[in-house]
Amino acid sequence: MDILQLIQSNLLTPIVLFFLFGIIAARIKSDLKIPEAISEFLPIYLLAAIGLHGGIQMRTTGFENMLIPMLVAIGLSLLFTLNHYQILRKLGKFNIFDSYALASTYGAVGAVTFSVGLSFLKNQGVTSEGYLAAVLAVLEPVAFILAIFLTNMAVSKQISTKKQSFTNDSKSDIDVGLNETKIKLSKVLRESVTGKAIVILLGSIVIGYIIGEEGFGPIKFVFDELFTGAIVIFMIEMGIIAGQRLDDIKKVGIFLTSFAIIMPTFNGIIGVVVATLMGLSLGGSVMFGLLLASASFIAAPAVLRNAIPQANPSLYITSALGITFPYNIIVLLPIMFAVASFLHNPEGSIDLFNYSFKDLI
Amino acid sequence: MKLYPVKLLTITCEILAQQNIIDILSKHEITGYTTYEVNGNGSRGLRGQGFKNEKNAKIEIILREEKLQDVVEEVSRTLFANFAIILYVSDVGVLRTEKF
Numbered sequence: 228m229d230i231l232q233l234i235q236s237n238l239l240t241p242i243v244l245f246f247l248f249g250i251i252a253a254r255i256k257s258d259l260k261i262p263e264a265i266s267e268f269l270p271i272y273l274l275a276a277i278g279l280h281g282g283i284q285m286r287t288t289g290f291e292n293m294l295i296p297m298l299v300a301i302g303l304s305l306l307f308t309l310n311h312y313q314i315l316r317k318l319g320k321f322n323i324f325d326s327y328a329l330a331s332t333y334g335a336v337g338a339v340t341f342s343v344g345l346s347f348l349k350n351q352g353v354t355s356e357g358y359l360a361a362v363l364a365v366l367e368p369v370a371f372i373l374a375i376f377l378t379n380m381a382v383s384k385q386i387s388t389k390k391q392s393f394t395n396d397s398k399s400d401i402d403v404g405l406n407e408t409k410i411k412l413s414k415v416l417r418e419s420v421t422g423k424a425i426v427i428l429l430g431s432i433v434i435g436y437i438i439g440e441e442g443f444g445p446i447k448f449v450f451d452e453l454f455t456g457a458i459v460i461f462m463i464e465m466g467i468i469a470g471q472r473l474d475d476i477k478k479v480g481i482f483l484t485s486f487a488i489i490m491p492t493f494n495g496i497i498g499v500v501v502a503t504l505m506g507l508s509l510g511g512s513v514m515f516g517l518l519l520a521s522a523s524f525i526a527a528p529a530v531l532r533n534a535i536p537q538a539n540p541s542l543y544i545t546s547a548l549g550i551t552f553p554y555n556i557i558v559l560l561p562i563m564f565a566v567a568s569f570l571h572n573p574e575g576s577i578d579l580f581n582y583s584f585k586d587l588i
Numbered sequence: 589m590k591l592y593p594v595k596l597l598t599i600t601c602e603i604l605a606q607q608n609i610i611d612i613l614s615k616h617e618i619t620g621y622t623t624y625e626v627n628g629n630g631s632r633g634l635r636g637q638g639f640k641n642e643k644n645a646k647i648e649i650i651l652r653e654e655k656l657q658d659v660v661e662e663v664s665r666t667l668f669a670n671f672a673i674i675l676y677v678s679d680v681g682v683l684r685t686e687k688f
Contacts, residue, residue: 267640468638529641532604536670544639 233561240350242343243557245459249466254473261464269461270525273342274424275431276450276457277360280345282435283443284357293358296505296515300362301369303501303519307494308334308370312377314490319482323381327374328531328538329483332547333490334370336363337521338424339458339465343556344517346455348510351564355510359518364428366518367526368419375415375534415534424526468548475545483542487522487550492559495520499563503570512567513560520555520563522547591681594688595656597649599663600626601673602635606645608671612662613649620688621649632672644672650680650688 237243252259285293311330315321321329341363348355419425435443443450476484498516507515524547528540599609606623613621626646627636635644651659656677667673682688 263640471637525639528639529604532602532641533608541633544642 230562230565233565234558237347237561238557240347241459242346242455242462246462246466246469246553246556249463249468250470250473251466252463253467253470259463260467261460266461266464269457269464270338271423271427272457273454273461274338274428276454277338277342277345277363278428278431279435279443279446279450281357281360282432283438283440285361285432286436286439288357290358292356293361296356296358296502296507297362297365299501299505300366300515300518303494303498304334304336304366304369305373307490307519308373311486311490312374314486319486322537324378324535324537325539325542327378328527328535328540328543329486329546331370331374331531332524332527332543333487333494333522333551334373335523335527336366336518337523337525337547337552337555338363338367338428339461339525340517340521340552340555341514342454342458343462344514344560346458347556347560347564348513349455353510353513354508355514356507359511359514360428360432362515363518364425364432367425367523368416368530371419371527371530371534372412372415376412378535379411411534415530419526419530422526422529465548465552469553472541472545472549475541476549479542479546479550483546484550487546488554491520491522491551491555492562495555495559495563496566499567500570503567509567509571512570513563516563516567517555517560520559522551522555524548524552589683591683592685594650594680594682594685595653596678596680597651597656597659597675598678599647599649599673599675600628600644601647601667602632602671603643603645604641605667605671605673606647608667609647609663612659612666615662616655616659618649618651618655618659621647623647630672630674635672650682652688 249259308330311333312326315326315329316323319326345355479487495516498519499512502512502515524544527547528544531538531543532540601609603625610621613619624646626644628644629635635642649659660675660677663673663675
């Protein structure tokens with residue numbers, strides 16, 4: 228199967244079709260809406276399922292192999308965030324706040340994207356390393372913390388240089404800036420570590436680890452077999468919200484639109500390659516790539532609105548949800564799968580040259 | 589029936605600014621307030637669609653005039669520039685003035 232075919236068959240999965248359906252429903256101004264309680268419940272459910280799954284698998288595979296991929300993921304996430312910032316600030320001419328907010332949105336991970344990835348792999352009959360759920364949890368606050376730290380440093384530096392032109396005694400201002408950074412950072416750290424996403428994810432990993440495969444038996448129906456169905460329902464909601472924002476995409480501009488497509492592709496492919504080099508399985512490499520490719524659109528606004536209030540939220544929400552998310556689940560996921568299968572099995576099934584040569588002969 | 593004059597401060601803002609306002613209130617030792625989630629339209633566009641944290645909140649605070657000035661000053665200084673927020677003050681009468 229070549230990449231195009233894979234994209235095509237991925238397009239006709241219920242997840243993608245219901246997402247597109249949600250967009251259409253919003254465009255024709257239907258009053259279709261997933262009840263609020265359900266759309267709040269579903270992310271919790273999805274994270275619980277991901278965590279349980281990860282925990283159960285970690286019981287069989289152990290923790291030892293987890294450390295290196297986790298550290299590499301954190302390193303790459305930080306590096307990408309800095310890279311995004313440079314691109315947005317220098318090439319995109321965004322102001323410092325929007326640049327940092329967008330850079331961290333794209334450096335952070337998306338739990339919904341992760342769920343879709345898991346179900347995509349399930350569809351392909353491929354498994355992935357369970358500890359990636361733990362990587363998801365650890366990676367969640369990393370990019371935000373870096374961006375908030377750098378924003379506050381930049382702001383306090385600006386204030387101190389401004390004050391310096393009036394008076395030479397500017398030490399106290401830097402101290403004030405540093406202090407504010409500390410307060411904001413500790414608040415963000417505390418809020419994200421005790422935030423519902425990380426708490427439910429880590430909690431279910433621990434529970435999954437304790438109960439193991441036998442303990443999972445009785446709840447398997449809810450947390451395994453209903454998983455893809457639950458994503459489908461959530462996709463209607465995501466589609467509706469994305470559809471309502473379609474008009475905003477025009478305001479996002481060509482630069483950010485291409486950024487929202489090119490950066491995830493770049494980050495994702497690097498992720499797949501690095502994961503393969505670290506010896507992750509085929510499915511694991513795809514999920515590792517997806518972690519780095521995904522942008523956060525549920526956690527990002529909650530964190531950034533308070534930490535970097537000067538940034539325009541409609542920029543980062545619209546680009547992450549309206550552009551990157553559909554691109555990731557429709558196009559990039561099959562591409563990364565193809566790249567990963569090629570890297571894992573160069574002689575294997577996906578060989579574009581073979582096809583074209585055969586046609587020629 | 590004797591009504592005592594106090595002030596009602598009403599703030600409608602995006603829900604993510606609600607905590608900031610409550611923090612300001614507690615800083616000024618105001619412990620009583622009422623909040624509810626609302627939808628609406630304004631200069632920052634239709635609010636209340638989509639994600640929960642894109643909703644608006646409405647906060648009502650009854651307080652004495654002495655504290656009003658400081659609270660309004662701090663809210664406007666820290667939040668007006670970056671958040672969707674509307675604030676207004678009205679005169680109301682209460683029966684038990686010692687509660688405020």
